[in-house]
Amino acid sequence: MKPFPIPVVGLGPGSQPEDPDLSYMPLPREIEGFDMPYLPTAEEVTNLAAAKQVMADLITALKAYDGDASQYPVLDITHLDSENRALINQLLGEGEVSAMTKPVAGGELRIQESVFAGIWRVLEEDGQGNVIADRIEACPIPHQVWQEAQAFGRAEAVMPDPGNVPLMNAGYVMQEIAAKLSQPLGMEPHIINFSLLPMSPEDMAYIDSCLGGGNSGVFSRGYGKCRVMSTALKNVWKVQYFNGMNSILLDTIEITRIPEVALASMEDLEDSLLRLEEAYEWLTGE
Template sequence: MKEFPLPVVAIGPGSQPEDEALQYMPLPSAMMTFALPVIDEADPALMAAACAVVERLRDEMQATPLDSATIPTVELQDMDTEVVRLLNQTMGEGEVSIAVRGSGQYRIQETVFASVWRVHEFATDGRLIGDTIMACAIPPMVAQWAQDGVSLDCKIPEKDAGLMNAPAVLTEIVGKAKAYKAGDGAHVINLTLLPMSPEDLECLTQTLGVGAVTILSRGYGNCRITSTKLPNVWWVQYFNSMDTLILNTIEVSEVPEVALASSEDYEDSIDRLGEWLQVMQAPESVD
């Protein structure tokens, strides 16, 4: 995760109470820290099966750089439910939670190992149809489904009573979105440092709309990232521990960098998986 050290004041969408659809992933007040697993007594056969999954993942990560086209993956859907329960217990929940809704429905949770993700796919009737462990900067379906239903057909409003900078900001956003190509650097518009009226912010909210992906990160401060109805355009909003908006930005990128695990995260998780594996294989040696 990337730190954003700029001190700012609260303004804009999110600074007032909201009735959001994704309340099942609340924003926490503290940063997660790594800790050794607390393991209940488990059947030796189940423990051996869980260890085999962790060891396979660790070995694939060692053989596969983070920027590789191949992603280390372990499918859990058809695995013994008790083994999956044990993996859930030992791998825990990390800093980033992701919901994808629309044509594809996913719940994605980073584990305590940064860059290692649990990916749950659901049918339209709510049935779990996919359960995967994946090691990568961010699961690829996030960028894929962020493009679901997007369009560059954006009507920019005329300057009207109460509107100050929204038309100009929208013109800039649409221009950058049209020009964006895979691999381009992010273009960030910091709304917090611009003179924006309530009407401006409401105009941006209504014009950009809400896309299929919501990312909640609890790394260095709480961060809510939401895709919009424009391709590669995201709201990125930072909150303090009181859930008050302190930084409000719009970013043009494939996925905002703050949501991505880094190469350092990936390498560190390989080491920690090895340590964790030792604990799982010899729990009696842990005080």
């Protein structure tokens, strides 16, 4: 996984070493809590009016946000010069969740949560890896993650004949998934917990072949390490939780729009609003 081209990490005294961004396949080694990024003094940023205006606009929009999963504050900062962009990077820092999706129309979206939960940096790239858009989005998770997964996924499960491969429960699991896909998506996720089922390696290989690979992934290191990957089936996600040794603790399938573990809550966003206001007051010397 190539590195996030914009260093969304705190700078200056007290900042942490930079870790690889958007590496949801390699597992991070530790859990991190909230650390307010290093804030320059108002005198140091007197000439960076554009970045301060972006922060003011973000705070205003976040105050009016009602929690809608698709309609939420989006600020395009593609036009910012390098100095103003550096200040935005410095203010937002790097949070606990990263994501990636490959839209069906082409290109790639690489997403990094800031240290303010629910405030995301979204980089849109073309097919050659060139950044064509840079956005700040305030929401549970950028909607492209699950919308593109839905657009990519098949509506029906295909279960090929396993041939001479001995299976224990894979057939029953796939029948359960197929039955759920034939029904309207419910408000609550339907969860299949492989950790509680007698599953052979052949079972898991067969299920993986039936599910196929998706185009979206989320990695969270907040309340323990968790990897959320879409599959080639619409609204079917693989969710795995890991311990400190990067061994799987819980292995599940969730049939839902997007697993809740990947989402920031409204309480997170409300707390982030308060912290953003504190940071803005520091910048403006108020």
